[in-house]
Amino acid sequence: xxxxxxxxxxxxxxxxxxxxxxxxxxxxxxxxxxxxxxxxxxxxxxxxxxxxxxxxxxxxxxxxxxxxxxxxxxxxxxxxxxxxxxxxxxxxxxxxxxxxxxxxxxxxxxxxxxxxxxxxxxxxxxxxxxxxxxxxxxxxxxxxxxxxxxxxxxxxxxxxxxxxxxxxxxxxxxxxxxxxxxxxxxxxxxxxxxxxxxxxxxxxxxxxxxxxxxxxxxxxxxxxxxxxxxxxxxxxxxxxxxxxxxxxxxxxxxxxxxxxxxxxxxxxxxxxxxxxxxxxxxxxxxxxxxxxxxxxxxxxxxxxxxxxxxxxxxxxxxxxxxxxxxxxxxxxxxxxxxxxxxxxxxxxxxxxxxxxxxxxxxxxxxxxxxxxxxxxxxxxxxxxxxxxxxxxxxxxxxxxxxxxxxxxxxxxxxxxxxxxxxxxxxxxxxxxxxx
RNA sequence: GCCCUGGUAGUGUAGCGGCCUAUCAUCCUAGCCUGUCGAGCUAGGGACUCGGAUUCAAAUUCCGGCCGGGGCGCCA
Numbered sequence: 001x002x003x004x005x006x007x008x009x010x011x012x013x014x015x016x017x018x019x020x021x022x023x024x025x026x027x028x029x030x031x032x033x034x035x036x037x038x039x040x041x042x043x044x045x046x047x048x049x050x051x052x053x054x055x056x057x058x059x060x061x062x063x064x065x066x067x068x069x070x071x072x073x074x075x076x077x078x079x080x081x082x083x084x085x086x087x088x089x090x091x092x093x094x095x096x097x098x099x100x101x102x103x104x105x106x107x108x109x110x111x112x113x114x115x116x117x118x119x120x121x122x123x124x125x126x127x128x129x130x131x132x133x134x135x136x137x138x139x140x141x142x143x144x145x146x147x148x149x150x151x152x153x154x155x156x157x158x159x160x161x162x163x164x165x166x167x168x169x170x171x172x173x174x175x176x177x178x179x180x181x182x183x184x185x186x187x188x189x190x191x192x193x194x195x196x197x198x199x200x201x202x203x204x205x206x207x208x209x210x211x212x213x214x215x216x217x218x219x220x221x222x223x224x225x226x227x228x229x230x231x232x233x234x235x236x237x238x239x240x241x242x243x244x245x246x247x248x249x250x251x252x253x254x255x256x257x258x259x260x261x262x263x264x265x266x267x268x269x270x271x272x273x274x275x276x277x278x279x280x281x282x283x284x285x286x287x288x289x290x291x292x293x294x295x296x297x298x299x300x301x302x303x304x305x306x307x308x309x310x311x312x313x314x315x316x317x318x319x320x321x322x323x324x325x326x327x328x329x330x331x332x333x334x335x336x337x338x339x340x341x342x343x344x345x346x347x348x349x350x351x352x353x354x355x356x357x358x359x360x361x362x363x364x365x366x367x368x369x370x371x372x373x374x375x376x377x378x379x380x381x382x383x384x385x386x387x388x389x390x391x392x393x394x395x396x397x398x399x400x401x402x403x404x405x406x407x408x409x410x411x412x413x414x415x416x417x418x419x420x421x422x423x424x425x426x427x428x429x430x431x432x433x434x435x
Numbered sequence: 436g437c438c439c440u441g442g443u444a445g446u447g448u449a450g451c452g453g454c455c456u457a458u459c460a461u462c463c464u465a466g467c468c469u470g471u472c473g474a475g476c477u478a479g480g481g482a483c484u485c486g487g488a489u490u491c492a493a494a495u496u497c498c499g500g501c502c503g504g505g506g507c508g509c510c511a
Binding site: 031037040086107111118361410420 | 511
C-alpha cells in the first residue's frame with residue numbers, strides 16, 4: 001500500500017463515492033453475518049464501515065473477519081454510497097494490510113457494554129483514551145489551553161518557562177518532593193511563584209506559563225493530584241489586585257466561550273456549557289463570613305474556608321445568580337508570605353471560585369524587600385533560604401501581582417467530571433507512578 | 436497526617452459459614468446465518484488478593500501483609 005490513508009472517516013464526501021479510497025485505524029467491531037461481514041474501523045475523527053462479501057473474495061473475507069478487535073489495519077477499497085449505513089457510505093475492500101495485531105482478550109473494552117473502574121482504566125490508559133468520551137475531554141483541554149495562549153498574547157503577555165528543579169521550596173508550608181541534584185539537595189517546584197515574580201524585575205512586565213505543579217501532599221481525594229498543570233501569570237505596574245482580577249475573569253470567560261463552541265465533544269460528554277456573566281461577583285472575605293454565619297456555618301473570622309463552607313458559599317452564590325465569584329481581601333494570615341498586606345489584618349489576596357470549588361488564587365505581591373523579609377519571618381521562614389529570590393527585589397522591582405489557575409480543576413467544573421484524574425492524561429497521585 | 440470503606444474469570448458484578456461443582460452480563464474460542472450497526476442463535480472457556488488463625492466445614496468470621504476507592508486537613 002503506497003499510502004495508509006487518503007481520508008479520515010468523517011472526511012469522505014459524496015464526491016468520493018464511486019472512487020477508491022484508503023483508510024486506516026483500529027478495528028472496533030466485527031459483525032460476521034455469514035456470507036457478509038461488517039468491520040467497523042475507528043480513526044481520529046470517528047468510525048466507518050467496511051463491508052466484505054464472502055463470495056466476492058473469500059481470502060480477503062477470511063482475513064478481515066479473523067482480525068482481533070483493536071488491531072490496526074489499513075484498507076483500500078471502493079467507496080460506495082449506502083443509505084443503510086450510518087455514515088451514508090461503506091467501503092468495499094480490495095486490499096487489506098494488517099499493521100499491528102492486538103492481543104486477546106483486551107485488558108479493557110473500548111466499546112464494551114460494561115464500564116471499567118478508574119484503576120483498570122488508568123492502568124491501561126492508552127486503551128482507555130481510545131474511548132470517544134475521553135478523547136472529547138482532551139480535545140476540549142487542547143481548545144481551552146489554546147484559548148489561554150490566544151487571549152494572553154493579545155493582552156501583551158509573553159509565555160515563559162521557569163525551572164522545575166529548584167533549590168528551596170517555593171512557599172514553605174506544603175510538602176515538596178526532594179530530589180538529588182548531584183552533590184546537592186533540590187526540590188521539584190511547587191509552582192513557578194518565585195521565578196515569575198523575579199521576572200517582574202526584568203521589564204518583561206507581563207508573563208505567563210503553562211506550569212507544572214509538584215506537590216508531595218499525601219492526600220487521596222478525587223480533586224487532588226501530585227502533579228498538575230496551571231496557568232500561572234504575573235504582571236507589573238498594577239495599582240492593586242483588581243487589575244489582576246480583570247485579566248483573570250476575562251481569561252476564564254474566553255476559555256469557557258471557546259469550550260462552548262466544541263459542540264461535538266460536548267455532545268459526547270452530555271454537557272451543556274452556559275456562558276457566565278461578566279464581571280464576576282466580588283465578595284470581600286468579611287461579607288463571605290457574614291453570609292456563611294447567617295446560613296448556620298460556625299466559621300470564625302480569620303479561618304480559611306473549609307470544604308463544607310466552600311460548598312455552602314457556592315449554594316448561597318448560586319441563589320444570588322453567580323456561578324463564578326471572587327473572594328477578596330483575605331486575612332493576611334491566611335495567605336502566603338509574598339501577599340501584599342492591606343492594613344494589619346487584611347491582604348490584597350483573592351480566590352476565584354466556581355460553584356463552591358476554588359479555581360484560582362492570586363494577589364498583589366509585596367515588592368518592598370524589607371517588608372518581604374519581615375513577612376518571611378512572621379511566617380516562620382528563614383530569609384536566608386530565599387536569598388536569591390530576595391536579591392531580585394533590591395535593584396528595582398515594580399508593583400506587581402498575579403495568579404495561579406489550575407487547568408484540571410477548571411476542566412472538572414467545565415465538563416462536570418467527578419474525578420480529577422480523568423482530566424490529565426497520565427495522573428500522578430499518592431500511589432500511582434505508572435504509566 | 437487523621438478517619439471511613441473495598442479486593443470474586445480479561446472487564447464489571449451476585450453470593451457474605453454447609454444449598455458454591457460460585458450468579459449474571461460482558462469478553463474470548465468454535466460453529467450457523469447476505470444488511471449488521473447494543474446484531475441474533477448454539478456449544479465451549481475463564482475467578483474467590485496473599486499469609487496465618489477459628490471451625491467438623493471458610494469466598495463468607497478473626498488477625499496481619501499487599502493493593503485500591505473515598506472523606507477531612509491542606510490546596511489548584
